[in-house]
Amino acid sequence: MVTLQQIIRTAAVFAALSPLTAYAADNASGAIDRACAKVAAVRPPAADRPTPAQRNTLAGCDSEALYYGIGQKADPEKARLCAFIEQEKETDTQPEGFSGSHILMMIYANGKGAQRNTPYAIHLACTSSWAPAERDSRVQHLMGKKESWYKSDFEFCDDATSGLTGGYCTAHDLRFKKVKQDAALNNFKNHLSDKDQAAFATLQKAQAAWAQARSDKEIDLSGTSRASFGLDEENLQNQDFIDMLERVQNGKPPAFGPTQFAQANAKMQDTLTKLAAKKDTLQDGTVTVQSIQQAQTVWIAYRDAWADFIKTAYPSWTQASIKTWLTMKRVDMLMHLLPN
Known part of the structure; x- marks a missing residue:
């Protein structure tokens, strides 16, 4: 039997789902790379991370469900704590789907569950985006160069360019x-x-x-x-x-x-x-x-x-x-x- 993970992981990676010419041009000039370099050392406040007691309480948590309120009441602050726990378990430098890093990217971009920290959100966009075009588009979003972002509705799926990410976004919608x-x-x-x-x-x-x-x-x-x-x-x-x-x-x-x-x-x-x-x-x-x-x-x-x-x-x-x-x-x- 083919599983969800197998289907998504074997999906082709560079299926263009949105126009990317402007972003490709920006990175051709090195603008995206320079933006990423500026935030390479940025980290979130230590106080934002879970305490040992909170870790015990959140054992086995699901940051995606907590952030969006899937099957439960949304709790962005718990989602942040849970996402840090999940982030620590990530073994891939480019985690897939609604990983801890990607949930944190939205939390800090939107100021939802933590104080807004755009530099750290950009850092996560630079380091955890699976496809190059997705990275460039997300950084553009976070730098305020895309009119569709209004500082509170930054979404992981809005900049999907690959079949891989598209599969995870479909799975996300179907969870509801x-x-x-x-x-x-x-x-x-x-x-x-x-x-x-x-x-x-x-x-x-x-x-x-x-x-x-x-x-x-x-x-x-x-x-x-x-x-x-x-x-x-x-x-x-x-x-x-x-x-x-x-x-x-x-x-x-x-x-x-x-x-x-x-x-x-x-x-x-x-x-x-x-x-x-x-x-x-x-x-x-x-x-x-x-x-x-x-x-x-x-x-x-x-x-x-x-x-x-x-x-x-x-x-x-x-x-x-x-x-x-x-x-x-x-x-x-x-x-x-x-x-x-």
Whole structure:
């Protein structure tokens, strides 16, 4: 199974996501390098760092969640303390994603969680930016040469230029959505009996495997923004799952019977046959006939887990109704994989 970290780390590095000509010109003249040299020795006040007691309290903390209030109330001061702890554990001189160094860069740039310290923020931009163009753009921001920064809204992702950083920024955005999705799943689960919760746990496991298989096997991951594409698709499948649960809980089942299921299943098999016949035209990206077949196997297990859950928890939904609904969704996915 391909993990989030593997997808992001293997993403191509120099996918241009924003115009960089002005910044490249600035550094061609040495302006960025000189700005970085001026702040090379800058460090934050010692009093800003966590005390031993605070370190114990913040063991295992998440500065990103604390700074942004992901799944909890935002606490920029705790985020600062946590970020220093995380920074000390960084082994790479150019840490990736929402690292301690990058959270501190925002804290000191925005004066949010600590007194504003622009020189130290610039120092962090110079020393911890993963791609050269990102470094140059961030320094430009912090030096006040980009009109879009208003001294309180400096963001790590605003200067993303690489597929690597783009993947982390997508993952960051999806963390907020996942909090809402998890709440919806828990709410649904809490309305089930103990017996039905066991069946639901099996369904959740099958759904997670399907969402991962869909993003790994049926999304083209050859481009520089592949991390973002894969993560977006996984989130799309997770949200579709929640939307289906809400329909099952609150709505009437669709009027599908055995005939409609047979028709949908025939259409799905026909589309799979067409895809197999087009194998030579599916090789430009990472999606292949084999990867589609692998995803299809996982999808079948997901469909069957839905049918088993419906049978025990929502018997008013017939096997034919849920299987037809899922199969129609699957046909739509497969048809979009057919070459034009």
